[in-house]
Amino acid sequence: MEWTQDLSVGVDTIDSQHKELFSRINSLVAAIRDHTCKYKIGDIVRFLDEYIMFHFAEEEKYMLQHNYPGYAGHKAHHNAFIANFSELKQELPKLEGGQKPGSYDLSVETNQVVVDWILDHIAKVDREFGKYLATCEKRE
Ligand SMILES: [Fe+2]
Secondary structure, rough: OOOOOOHOOOHHHHHHHHHHHHHHHHHHHHHHHHHHHHHHHHHHHHHHHHHHHHHHHHHHHHHOOOOOOOOHHHHHHHHHHHHHHHHHHHHHHHHOOOOOOOHHHHHHHHHHHHHHHHHHHHHHHHHHHHHHHHHHHHHH
16 A cells, blocks of 8 residues: 555645554555564554544644634544544454454554555545635635
8 A cells, every 4th residue: 555645635734644644554554564563563563543533633723723614524434433443442342452463454444444445535534625725815
């Protein structure tokens, strides 16, 4: 999965957080490929959970600062993802802080949920906000 310029929202902080998410997903894909995912999936899910919450909060802060009219809809999109992701997180206690291996299924599912959602969300919802910001900046 590669971050390309056409996914740019036009805000460096947001773009670099998106790139970080891509790189984590790529390490998950690599772990699935080399069969080490069982041992890494717990840490990956934990990281994604924290990082995605942080990232959403940053985006939402940015939207409020710029009086973005699409704020509510965008936030609802974020919340839908959080609800989806929390289902994956329910598997975590079973991994007992990295003591027990996770499963291949959990790895593949995490990959699917995050990849499908993220690509669609960045390409449509985040970029919509990016376009709005660009028009604001022109007016300033
Ligand atoms: Fe977003």
